[in-house]
Amino acid sequence: MKILVAIKQVPxxxxxxxxxxxxxxxxxxxxxxxxxxxxxxxxxxxxxxKEKNGGEVVVVCAGPERVTSTLREALAKGADRAIHIExxxxxxxxxxxxxxxxxxAMKAESPDLILTGLQSDDLGLGQTGVVLAELLGMPHATLxxxxxxxxxxxxxxxxxxxxxxxxxxxPLPALLTIQSGGNKLRYATLMGIKKAxxxxxxxxxxxxxxxxxxxxxERVYLPxxxxxxxxxxxxxxEVAAKIVExxxxxxxxx
Amino acid sequence: xxxxxxxxxxxxxxxxKMSFEALAAGQQLAAELGVGLSAAVVGEGLQALGGWSxxxxxxxxxxxxxxxxxxxxxxxxxxxxxxxxKKVAPAYVVFPHTYQVRDFAPALATRFWQVLIxxxxxxxxxxxxxRQLLQGKLNADYKQTGAGPCFxxxxxxxxxxxxxxxxxxxxxxxxxxEASQIRNKPGELFRESAQTVDLSVAPVIVSVGxxxxxxxxxxxxxxxxxxxxxxxxASRPICDNGWLPMERQVGSSGQTVSPKLYLxxxxxxxxxxxxxxxxxxxxxxxNKDENAPIFEVADxxxxxxxxxxxxALTKAVREAKx
Numbered sequence: 074m075k076i077l078v079a080i081k082q083v084p085x086x087x088x089x090x091x092x093x094x095x096x097x098x099x100x101x102x103x104x105x106x107x108x109x110x111x112x113x114x115x116x117x118x119x120x121x122x123k124e125k126n127g128g129e130v131v132v133v134c135a136g137p138e139r140v141t142s143t144l145r146e147a148l149a150k151g152a153d154r155a156i157h158i159e160x161x162x163x164x165x166x167x168x169x170x171x172x173x174x175x176x177x178a179m180k181a182e183s184p185d186l187i188l189t190g191l192q193s194d195d196l197g198l199g200q201t202g203v204v205l206a207e208l209l210g211m212p213h214a215t216l217x218x219x220x221x222x223x224x225x226x227x228x229x230x231x232x233x234x235x236x237x238x239x240x241x242x243x244p245l246p247a248l249l250t251i252q253s254g255g256n257k258l259r260y261a262t263l264m265g266i267k268k269a270x271x272x273x274x275x276x277x278x279x280x281x282x283x284x285x286x287x288x289x290x291e292r293v294y295l296p297x298x299x300x301x302x303x304x305x306x307x308x309x310x311e312v313a314a315k316i317v318e319x320x321x322x323x324x325x326x327x
Numbered sequence: 328x329x330x331x332x333x334x335x336x337x338x339x340x341x342x343x344k345m346s347f348e349a350l351a352a353g354q355q356l357a358a359e360l361g362v363g364l365s366a367a368v369v370g371e372g373l374q375a376l377g378g379w380s381x382x383x384x385x386x387x388x389x390x391x392x393x394x395x396x397x398x399x400x401x402x403x404x405x406x407x408x409x410x411x412x413k414k415v416a417p418a419y420v421v422f423p424h425t426y427q428v429r430d431f432a433p434a435l436a437t438r439f440w441q442v443l444i445x446x447x448x449x450x451x452x453x454x455x456x457x458r459q460l461l462q463g464k465l466n467a468d469y470k471q472t473g474a475g476p477c478f479x480x481x482x483x484x485x486x487x488x489x490x491x492x493x494x495x496x497x498x499x500x501x502x503x504x505e506a507s508q509i510r511n512k513p514g515e516l517f518r519e520s521a522q523t524v525d526l527s528v529a530p531v532i533v534s535v536g537x538x539x540x541x542x543x544x545x546x547x548x549x550x551x552x553x554x555x556x557x558x559x560x561a562s563r564p565i566c567d568n569g570w571l572p573m574e575r576q577v578g579s580s581g582q583t584v585s586p587k588l589y590l591x592x593x594x595x596x597x598x599x600x601x602x603x604x605x606x607x608x609x610x611x612x613x614n615k616d617e618n619a620p621i622f623e624v625a626d627x628x629x630x631x632x633x634x635x636x637x638x639a640l641t642k643a644v645r646e647a648k649x
Contacts (some may be wrong), residue, residue, distance in 0.1 A: 099461070236574070241511050256356070298622070305628065321589070
């Protein structure tokens, strides 16, 4: 089974975010980047499927030169090959534009299965996978916690709201977006990191230049507070005493 | 092309209440633009659904009916709604941001060569659609630039649900569907196990997030919860790691809570978490990052090291309770 995993590189969660001078995106100069966490779960699912069923895991990432570090990390965890879609203009592409360049790079690979995270930690639009499936004419299912290969295709477990789940059977080739928590993430081993150096990373250029977008991000800004927050300051003991005062006289739970 | 079409959600004859929040968003949009508002619901046997319109402001309503739409599938919903959107020709299509919508709406938008503006928390004149970036650290204004219908989904709790009073007769719309178009076979819905912890009724909740760092540190927060007589809860990553059982998770994929006090320890407050705890009467947040989104909804905030503040607080609570 040939499994492609679409991964994205995003700013680290702890990163201090500053709005760029033009107010249209964030200041990227001091940021550290990492793999989008939901995509790490997609990679984990792919590696486990390969361990059970054999085959090949290929990671695919679109972005500038820096994304190769994320691809190397995926190779160190056990992916067999990597494809880097070299694109410095992702900010000028919306979901459809990004999904198109992913679709073009993936079509050539004729995968049995495509996995990706359910959403990205930066834009969080939560739809690249579904759009990609639509462009490739594949069936898809989202928020997947478990994947089982059956004789005729796949049986997956979808997460629904309120603690409900559902099994869905589907034919291959197919695309799944993976929810966190179904598996434990693995770390790259020293051996894995060594091996990664010998693995193939293919660089491709996007088939099309960024064109007209369907939606545009006009402005980014700090959210306004929904509540007036009273900040409590002082030493830990002082803060604790202030909280207890609030709990006694205002919140009234003590 | 004009007007606003709101796609409501039902499952097995029961409304998803988020539908009425989407309807409220649709009403706001239609009023702003001075255009008509229509609504649609997809499934089978829809005429049996109870009253659903809102004070007569809905101009038209469509029951998108087909035997193949009895159970939800992305293929069935996309094909059916593609036909309805072509017939109604709205300028805007508004959905509740449910797990079902997340599954099919992006594909539907792609059929029209559009991109879904998902998880919208506010709509301003323009129309400008506000959504959050980077786990709630920033807000962003989006506008449609394409020429087709604009597809929008609305985050839970962002719009006050429209009242369901006046019933407007639903016009049946029968899409042309073939069984062969539907590639997925959905199974029965199920729950893993009976939920034994009902966080929705807890008056005091102490909730822990990523900031706790290691499983061994959970005990620290457990002690605080015990001192306060509170239920212990967590954000998704804690449960994903197996540090606490899934049933203690608060958020869009976990439980929705509304305690007198929600004490958030080391929780940054990503949108999926805030959705589950916004109804709390009082919120106290302890976090090392002063820009954490949790402080936007907190009544009292402490920017500090939870490993120092929490033990001090546990001690102070014990002393206060004597």
